Amino acid sequence: MTRDDLIALTPDVLAALSNRGLVKRATKEVDAGERPALTEDADGAVRAAYPDGVTVTLPGGGGLAAGTCSCPAPGVCRHLLAVVLTYQRTHADARAREAAPDRNAGPGHDAVPGREAPPGRADAGDEPWRWSPGDVTDEELAAAIGAPALTAARRRLRRGYAAVVHRPDAADPVPRVELPTGTVRFLVPRRIGYARGDAAGDGGEAIALAVWACRAADREQPDRPEAQVRVGGTATVTEHPALDAAVGLAADVLLTGVAHLGSGVDARLAAVRRDLDAAGLRWPLLAVEDVAGQLEAYAARGARYRPETLADLLAELPARRRAVVNAGATPAERVLGAHEPAETPLRRVRLTGLGARVRESGGEVGVDVVLAHPAAVSVLVLRRAYPVTDDDPPTGHELAGRRVTGTTLGALATGNVVSESAVRSAAHR
Numbered sequence: 001m002t003r004d005d006l007i008a009l010t011p012d013v014l015a016a017l018s019n020r021g022l023v024k025r026a027t028k029e030v031d032a033g034e035r036p037a038l039t040e041d042a043d044g045a046v047r048a049a050y051p052d053g054v055t056v057t058l059p060g061g062g063g064l065a066a067g068t069c070s071c072p073a074p075g076v077c078r079h080l081l082a083v084v085l086t087y088q089r090t091h092a093d094a095r096a097r098e099a100a101p102d103r104n105a106g107p108g109h110d111a112v113p114g115r116e117a118p119p120g121r122a123d124a125g126d127e128p129w130r131w132s133p134g135d136v137t138d139e140e141l142a143a144a145i146g147a148p149a150l151t152a153a154r155r156r157l158r159r160g161y162a163a164v165v166h167r168p169d170a171a172d173p174v175p176r177v178e179l180p181t182g183t184v185r186f187l188v189p190r191r192i193g194y195a196r197g198d199a200a201g202d203g204g205e206a207i208a209l210a211v212w213a214c215r216a217a218d219r220e221q222p223d224r225p226e227a228q229v230r231v232g233g234t235a236t237v238t239e240h241p242a243l244d245a246a247v248g249l250a251a252d253v254l255l256t257g258v259a260h261l262g263s264g265v266d267a268r269l270a271a272v273r274r275d276l277d278a279a280g281l282r283w284p285l286l287a288v289e290d291v292a293g294q295l296e297a298y299a300a301r302g303a304r305y306r307p308e309t310l311a312d313l314l315a316e317l318p319a320r321r322r323a324v325v326n327a328g329a330t331p332a333e334r335v336l337g338a339h340e341p342a343e344t345p346l347r348r349v350r351l352t353g354l355g356a357r358v359r360e361s362g363g364e365v366g367v368d369v370v371l372a373h374p375a376a377v378s379v380l381v382l383r384r385a386y387p388v389t390d391d392d393p394p395t396g397h398e399l400a401g402r403r404v405t406g407t408t409l410g411a412l413a414t415g416n417v418v419s420e421s422a423v424r425s426a427a428h429r
Contacts, residue, residue, distance in 0.1 A: 003044060003046060003058075003060070005193070006046070006058070006084050006087050007088055008191070009084055009188065011027070013187045013194070016196060016375065017063070017065075017076055017187070017196065018075070018076040018081060025078050027085060030085045030086055030089065035086045036050045037049050038090065043060050044060030044061075045057060045058065046083065050079065054069065055069070056079050056083045063144075063188075063193030063195075064076050064080055130168070132167070132214050133195070133211050134214035134215035134217070135190070136192050136211050141211060145203070145205075145207055149204035149207075152203065153204075156209060157209070157231065157232040158232060159233050160231065160333070161180060161213075161231055161232065161333060162228070162229070162230050162334045163213035163229055164227070165217040165226070165227045165229060177209075177210035179197075179209055180338075180339050181197075181206055182206060182346075182376070183198050183375070183378070184196070184198075184207055184210035185375065192207065192211070195210070197210075197347075199345065199346065200345040201345065212231050212232075240281070242276045242284075243281060243320070245271070246276060246317050247318050247321050249265075249269070249272050249288070249291075249317075250313075250317040250318065252265075253265070254314050258310065261295065269295075273288055273289060280338050280340070282426040283336055283340075284320055284336060285337075286337075287316050287320075288317070291310065291313045291314070294309060294313065295310075304361040320335050324336060343423050344423065344424045344425075345421075346419075346423065349417075349419055350374070350375070350416060351419070352372045352374065352416050352417075353372075353411075353414050353417070354371065354413075355369075355413050357370070358399060360393055363387060364387050365387075365393050366385045366386075367384045367409055368381050369383075370413075379428065380428050382412065
């Protein structure tokens with residue numbers, strides 16, 4: 001049987017499943033003729049043997065992550081990638097031979113009547129990107145991610161969650177689903193084993209949640225290229241004591257005025273922040289933390305205090321509460337950030353520097369390095385602050401040379417970063 005999933009793996013998909021450097025190395029070796037000997041089992045498993053004794057097995061289903069290699073390298077190694085590339089080229093050569101005209105056939109008889117097109121070849125009018133991960137069955141999910149991960153996902157389904165489903169098109173043929181815990185991409189059409197989430201250590205639970213979100217989107221909003229859906233649980237939230245306390249605090253700050261707030265507001269701020277954190281309401285919590293920062297800046301006569309910023313924050317809290325009570329079109333989880341983790345460790349991630357912004361206030365200089373995360377179609381910020389010890393704050397050129405995580409701020413702001421230890425906060429920092 002032909003492994004159409006292996007044939008469908010493009011260099012970009014292989015780079016997403018491993019890294020671009022390994023793909024380039026494996027491609028160079030295959031181009032130089034360093035190809036393993038391949039055999040195929042009846043169940044679709046592909047086995048490879050290298051002259052130096054290294055052996056590779058790619059079982060049918062499960063994607064590259066299910067492959068095994070006898071070399072000591074962890075994860076997807078260059079041997080696995082070279083097996084995929086060799087398999088693709090072997091079948092491409094076979095298809096080319098089948099497509100060549102038969103010299104013994106007469107004019108107009110280049111093809112053998114009744115013979116089907118070789119496996120993996122699409123008709124010119126086919127659009128392979130037109131598919132939905134919602135078509136995947138729970139049985140296929142269990143085979144791809146395992147029963148424990150599927151059970152954990154069902155527990156999460158009972159509580160309910162919000163998601164944004166981005167459907168594929170000719171320009172971007174990879175469907176993706178934004179979940180509270182991260183973004184899941186379905187890299188190969190109709191092959192759930194090649195789905196990949198950007199959060200590390202989720203055990204496959206996010207893949208099941210993404211599939212169910214696609215089912216809900218196909219059922220409720222079948223024609224929209226981007227669909228916001230709520231899956232499982234209850235659709236409305238009418239009681240949230242922690243949110244009510246935050247709205248009450250915002251009203252008191254507004255009516256009393258910043259200049260007349262007493263010392264007791266600090267204790268109220270601490271209690272509201274604690275309760276919002278315990279309830280998992282990330283977006284109101286971030287707003288209250290920003291309110292606390294504005295009040296601290298005012299008390300210290302710091303330049304970070306901005307009346308218009310404080311006004312926006314005080315209006316944001318009741319607006320979020322009103323949106324939840326009225327059960328608007330936006331799911332409550334996306335209004336409140338419910339179940340959004342405070343921090344999410346990321347898998348191997350590639351980020352592109354978009355520049356940096358320098359700000360000075362309150363006796364310190366802050367630097368925000370803006371980084372694009374193309375795989376998740378999002379932007380992250382790396383924030384650093386440095387005290388100003390004299391009357392002359394550091395210039396932008398001097399700040400660019402400050403070292404962060406083994407490199408400099410300037411290199412981060414203008415180059416590419418590949419990391420296996422990045423952590424993303426709920427505020428995308």
